[in-house]
Amino acid sequence: MRAAMRIVAYGTLFLVVTCCTIFWTRFTGGLAFVWLGTAIASALFLALPRAQHFRAAAFLTMMSTVATSLFGFGPVWAFPLALINVFEAWFIAWLLVRIRPERDYIESERGIVWLGLLAGVVGPFAAAIPGGLLVTQIVGGSAQFHTFSWLVGHGLGTLLVMPLALLLTSYREPLVMRVREVGKVFSFSAVVLLTLAISACALLQSTLPSLFLPIVPLVLASYHFGRFGASITVLIITAFSAVTLGLDVGVFAELHLELWQKVLFVQFYLSVLLLISFPMAVALKQRQRFMQELVNREAMQRLIADHSDDALLHLDESGTIRFASPASTRLSGHNAVEGRHLAAFFGTFDRKIVVDALALAARCPGQTEIIERSVERGGQTRWLEAKLRAIEPARKQAPTFVVTIRDVTERKLAEIQISREARTDVLTGLPNRRALLGVLEEQLEFADERPFGFALIDLDHFKAINDSHGHAVGDKVLQQVAGIMRDSASDDCFFARIGGEEFGLVAVGSAVDNMAIICERLRLAILRNVMTDNDGGHFNVTASIGIARISERCSSSMAMQAADGPLYSAKAAGRNCLRFAQHMGHFVPADTNDLPASPLRAIR
Incomplete structure (x- = not known):
């Protein structure tokens, strides 16, 4: 229902405007030199959904046929001309939607450029060729002349009216509401009066060149009232221009041109004014919107910053x-x-x-x-x-x-904490296998420059402890052994639980040369520590230790194997002793009897 009412309203306006332009501007018996109907019809197509375009085209074709029959070439040629006129309007609307789906034709500089190109040049040109050929068949003459007249009259007329027509269709409330705010009624009235006065002075006299004067109120209106103010100002200037043409007075009367040429010149002049004012109004509107957004954003940022x-x-x-x-x-x-x-x-x-x-x-x-x-x-x-x-x-x-x-x-x-937990053995609190491998890989990177010691410590007969005393006692044994290792740890000695009853030691710095002494003290401390079972009984635990000196770069698995070999040798030798690797650099002899005399000499 709403679409039908809009079609009737715009179609009626199209009929009135078309009748007036044909009646007043058809000077030579050919085409009207002012054609404003295309802008109204295109605005209607842009405002309607695509499903309603055929109904709108049919109604507009009927209105155009009536206008041409009454004031133009008569009923015989009215219908084909109406088809071309309506096609031109629809084609302009189709191009605008196709190329600028954002529909910012009067909202941005780029949109205005596309509006001027498509509505003022491309669309009229597409209709000018068949229209000019048809008019040549009706009245004779040059097809080029009629094509040019169509292109100029329709292009300038569409450029002149299209922005205002789009402005009318884009607002949901009457345009007069734009100036009904407190304080704006008087300023708007002042701009209108100033436009009337300057237009009268500029257009009704022919002594001085003054066509540039209407730009002054045009700029003021664009600045204060945006596109609406620019449109109203151009309409006032258009009215004065029409009066001077009709009365043949003022600045346009002094032009040594035919009347139809004067009409085209006036359309060109008014279109230029509109193309000056509308981009400026759009730019000002965008600047105001940007500044308001900037103020709002700054206020929000201040609020966030303060709290x-x-x-x-x-x-x-x-x-x-x-x-x-x-x-x-x-x-x-x-x-x-x-x-x-x-x-x-x-x-x-x-x-x-x-x-x-x-x-x-x-x-x-x-x-x-x-x-x-x-x-x-x-x-x-x-x-x-x-x-x-x-x-x-x-x-x-x-x-x-x-x-x-x-x-x-x-x-x-x-x-x-998470990293520590990921690198810490839950039961003993010592670093775990991952942490040991991390330290080992760090030392291996510079092993050829800074050799280090690596030892594997394995508790003897631990499975028998679990079987005889239970896993709870076995866990206590691991915890107490870990406590002994923590007491032996230093900046140069890094202990870790590898898994089960197996532990690792990385020695660096001065501890490398004292590796045998450090490991022997650790073995004796484990041996002398008295363990208690669940029944109050006491027992001792021993440890076998395999030691390697790493003095060249290799993988962590090879370093583990270097200490694993002597560990198996210690197990094979009866356990509760130390054994040393014969490769991966020089250490002390594998035979512990070659150790220097000290309280640590007794190994078994």
């Missing part, structure tokens, strides 16, 4: 803080951070890391760089995470930076 636990910063190109949110004071430890370098949030030795991160962000605008460092705050160690990004610079200006800094101590401690 956020994170520090929000804006830095200049050198990394100096120009804006800092309230949380910056707490996180930085300074009373004020504006004017300081970003490195003020971190330790003295972290400045180079911060500077390098800023340089990397400046080279890759839009990419986020992350700095995570520990700092001292109030005698406690805290972890800060900084995320920084360079803002895309305008032209050749240096980039600036936006930064967020937050306290991630809880998360970092949780990560450390």
Whole structure:
């Protein structure tokens, strides 16, 4: 129902405008030199869903046929001309939707350019050829002349009216509501009166060249009232131009041209004014929208910054803080951070890391760089995470930076705890096999430069302990042995539980040369430790140890095999003893009787 009412309304307006333009601007018995109906018909097609286009085309064809029959070439030629006129309007609408589906024909500069090209040139040209040939058959004359007249009259007329027609169809409320706000009624009235006065002075006199004067109220109207103001101002100028043409007075009367040529010139003049004002009005509207969005965004950012636990910063190109949110004071430890370098949030030795991160962000605008460092705050160690990004610079200006800094101590401690748990044996509390392999691989990377010692420690007859005393007692044995190893651990000695009753030792630095003594003390400490079973009985545990000196790069599995061989030798020799590898570098002799005299000499 709504679509039908719109078709009737626009079709009626199309009929009235078409009758007027044919009656008043058909000077030579040929085509009308002003044709505004295409703009109205195209706006109707753009406003309707595609399913309603046929109904609209049929009604418009009927209206065009009536107008041409009454004031044009008569009923014989009215229908074919109507078909061409309606096709032109539909084709323009189809092109606009096809090429600019955003439908921003009066909303953006690019949309206006496409509107001018398609509605003012391409669409009229497509209809001008068949229209010009048909008019040649009706009135004779040159087909080129009639084609050119169609192209110019329809193109300029469509350009002149199309923006206003689209403006009318795009608003859901009457346009007069745009100026009914408090204070705008008087300013709008003033602009209208100024336009009337300047148009009268510019167009009704012919002494001075003054066609540029109407641009002044046009600019004012565009600035204050946007596209609506520009359209109203152009309509007023159009009315004055029509009066001067009709009365043959004013500036257009002095043109040494035929009347139809004057009409085309006036259309061209008015179209230029409209093409000046509409892009300017659109640009101003976009600027106002942008500024409002900027104000809203800034207000939101201020609100977030004032109530956020994170520090929000804006830095200049050198990394100096120009804006800092309230949380910056707490996180930085300074009373004020504006004017300081970003490195003020971190330790003295972290400045180079911060500077390098800023340089990397400046080279890759839009990419986020992350700095995570520990700092001292109030005698406690805290972890800060900084995320920084360079803002895309305008032209050749240096980039600036936006930064967020937050306290991630809880998360970092949780990560450390998770990492520790992942590398810690649950039963004994010693580092696990994964941790041992990590240390082993680190040492193997530089083994040819810094040899190290590696030992495998295996508790003897542990299965018998589990079978005789139960797994609970076996677990206590492992825990007590792990305690002995923790007491023996140092910066140079790293102990770990590999699995089951097997343990590992990595010795570095000065401990490498004392590997035999360290392992013998460990063996004796395990032997002398008295274990208790569930019934209160006591027993002892012994350990066999295989030792290797690693002095060349190899895989961790080869290093394990280097110590595994002497471990089996210790087991074969009766257990509760040490054995040494004969390869992977020089250590002490495999025969423990060759050890220097000491309390550790008795091995069995």
